[in-house]
Amino acid sequence: NAGVTQTPKFRILKIGQSMTLQCAQDMNHNYMYWYRQDPGMGLKLIYYSVGAGITDKGEVPNGYNVSRSTTEDFPLRLELAAPSQTSVYFCASSPTSGGDETQYFGPGTRLLVL
């Protein structure tokens, strides 16, 4: 059971470039999330999804876009990368069943924008 997978593990972008961070889960979870973690800080929610075709903004959505065409995949798109987007990005998923809010995290993607 792979759980939550993220690719790539590490990436360097130039200012103005675009990229997509991939996230996939094989646990049939409806809830999926994208967080970023800046150095020495807790996580901040970028976007989340409660099911295929449904996404919504979190606390820090500017400069990002998401889509959720399948239950398994939840890619995060960065358009026009900026140095402020240098961070570690975590994808997570959780079950739908009421009361179970266990979250499963991917290993993270470390992004450096120069």
Next chain:
Amino acid sequence: AQKITQTQPGMFVQEKEAVTLDCTYDTSDPSYGLFWYKQPSSGEMIFLIYQGSYDQQNATEGRYSLNFQKARKSANLVISASQLGDSAMYFCAMREGPRGYQKVTFGTGTKLQVIP
């Protein structure tokens, strides 16, 4: 006002002893959830425990328990019988609103070091 406050930037605990990591929260929403996460030096995020605002009993997961005091708005994590592998950053987080509406706030974390 801070939504989640973790007042202990760093803590030490002797191996096999219990330790309490403090977390206070601020919300006016009657429906919310409280989470604790562990982040070892390797960087991955590990979900530890969850407490819903309507849960009558304190959550427990193995050696982890959440001391939920609703009136005081505190949600302290208690780790019993500390192990060397417990050395890590610990984050408290809160989801405001019912599930499906994910307004989530994290604290700044507490670095726990377990001493042999």
